Amino acid sequence: MRESPSRRGWRSSAWAGVLAVLLAGAAAQARGPLDALGTVPLSALPAEARATHRLILAGGPFPYDKDGSVFGNRERLLPRAQRGFYREYTVPTPRSRDRGARRIVCGGERPTAPEACFYTADHYASFQLIAQ
Structure with a gap:
């Protein structure tokens, strides 16, 4: 049985959609983890985070x-x-009885001059790059 032209068109557009999703995922992996992270301005962080950053x-x-x-x-x-x-x-x-879940993680050779710092409010489940 022959396929109708409209059915063939649907099938090819569906495969094109699948291919687009796969390529987008591969491109996101190629960019690396920094591109996957959001960015947050230092001024938008809670006051406690800004104080920790100063320390x-x-x-x-x-x-x-x-x-x-x-x-x-x-x-x-x-x-x-x-x-x-x-x-x-x-x-x-x-109001937390312990250290809580919020952290700043900084990377670099010198701790007082970090190359990049990241904020997490959920104990390392997600990070945002801190923009200064």
Whole structure:
């Protein structure tokens, strides 16, 4: 049985749609993790995050013992780097009984002059690049 021209047209447009989705996914992977992250201006972060960022640039003193410790990037949401490149800092959460979920993770050779810093409000489930 022969296919009608309208049915052939539908089938080819459906395959074109599938191909477009696959190519878009491949292009997103090729761009890398930084392109997949959103960007947030430093001024749009909570006051506690801005204060933590100032402490990072000043080299402390930090209120939590774990501040400045190596961040392993096990989630692989940040660009790949060798161990020790990223460091994490607590962003205090008002009314939280513990450190809370908010952090700033900065990467670079010198902790007081980071190459890039990232904000997470959900304990490393997502990150936003901090634009200064």
